[in-house]
């Protein structure tokens with residue numbers, strides 16, 4: 001898939017997730033916009049996970065530990081053909097499997113998340129099983145930066161390093177915000193890189209909205225043999241819509257009719273720019 | 281008084297059974313949280329090092345890692361003292377195991393007041409109540425070596441989560457050689473129609489000994505081992521209530537939220553009423569001491585159970 005196609009997808013995914021959040025009158029707007037480029041690159045350029053091989057353990061794994069950004073995951077899974085996109089019209093509706101956090105009832109989801117600080121331990125288990133069975137598939141998880149305050153993450157970080165799980169890749173959606181405000185004001189996690197290094201992980205930074213940089217860094221794992229890899233993806237919460245960016249009140253705010261119209265207009269303008277910039 | 285034939289600690293039987301099974305089935309994996317000694321799993325680690333994962337003193341991680349291994353097709357036993365396993369990692373049990381439906385076998389060692397002298401931190405008197413309130417997990421409290429062995433064999437093949445809790449004291453045999461162990465199927469160990477003892481785990485021995493004491497007083501007792509507390513064998517409880525004059529439930533757990541209340545709710549909703557007593561640990565600052573000393577304090581020894589039965593019978 002060309003860079004232009006992937007960048008177009010990023011914008012279209014944003015339009016869709018905002019539309020479904022509006023339709024459901026519920027959702028995690030800021031975080032979904034923050035991590036959508038990461039999911040885009042993972043599913044369209046990196047992961048060996050398809051609707052065809054999903055029931056076969058012989059594939060890569062992706063676990064979204066920051067489960068609240070589920071709308072980003074759902075629009076990507078729909079685009080990849082895991083389920084008809086029209087299913088998302090039932091998002092958060094009574095009796096729907098498309099609940100406000102990922103569940104295995106939705107095709108393409110392999111672990112139920114939503115409570116924070118759970119995904120990494122689960123991925124350590126998956127990565128250990130891969131090693132035990134001498135398989136070469138990779139296990140990826142997406143963590144929120146606010147989520148890192150959950151102590152269970154640090155238990156999992158220790159185990160991953162102890163077992164030298166170089167098939168495990170954690171990506172931090174480092175948007176520096178959480179529901180209450182700036183993470184540095186809520187409970188500072190800095191210096192993050194040093195903390196991961198001290199726990200025995202190999203660390204790289206990336207612009208979490210730069211498709212090519214994300215592709216490059218994700219293609220270069222493991223960064224070191226016998227060490228798990230962590231990518232600190234510098235992101236902007238609400239990325240792509242001017243009035244949502246860097247505003248913690250949009251953590252789970254649903255756009256009004258007028259806000260949705262303006263957001264779609266901004267994203268359509270961005271789409272025109274992508275088309276103008278890439279002639280491939 | 282008749283004696284019961286003495287056996288090993290259920291903990292030891294668990295360990296021996298698991299080693300036997302794991303030698304034949306390489307997909308069996310044990311995960312420990314610095315608990316291999318407490319779980320009698322040092323020989324497992326020595327004989328089958330590739331089938332053991334150690335996460336250190338980190339019970340939340342223990343359960344999360346176990347869920348991931350199970351999702352990848354391993355038959356995973358997460359082994360840790362019941363007190364930590366079912367409290368520290370309750371959210372991992374709820375979400376990563378039960379809600380996500382990864383078939384982890386959670387093994388709560390030295391459950392109840394097995395670590396009696398170590399104090400409340402090490403008692404697990406909440407575990408059955410806590411896990412009963414979580415969807416998609418079976419709860420088993422084996423009474424003796426036979427039930428322990430059978431429950432571990434059963435757990436290996438289970439496709440959904442299960443919690444098995446037992447103690448560390450050498451425990452007497454309660455079953456005849458022809459006993460049959462099935463998930464959710466209570467076992468009638470002794471027949472009688474005056475008193476019904478409905479017991480789970482290591483209180484079954486005390487109930488059976490109480491029945492022997494009561495026999496000398498001309499009182500006949502039915503003793504039922506409800507090894508599976510969830511799903512409860514409601515049919516057996518109702519049938520027993522119809523047959524006997526009084527019912528006493530016995531459990532090594534707080535009197536709230538465990539076997540006794542489960543039976544009471546079942547009987548009430550079936551419209552069945554009989555003199556009924558829930559024996560277990562009272563809601564108070566728990567006494568310390570050996571398991572049997574604590575049983576005595578809370579009316580859970582054979583002598584105390586037979587006294588309770590006589591008192592309840594006297595009020596009919």
Ligand SMILES: [Mg+2]
Pocket residue numbers: 144145146173174175176177178
């Ligand atoms: Mg954040």
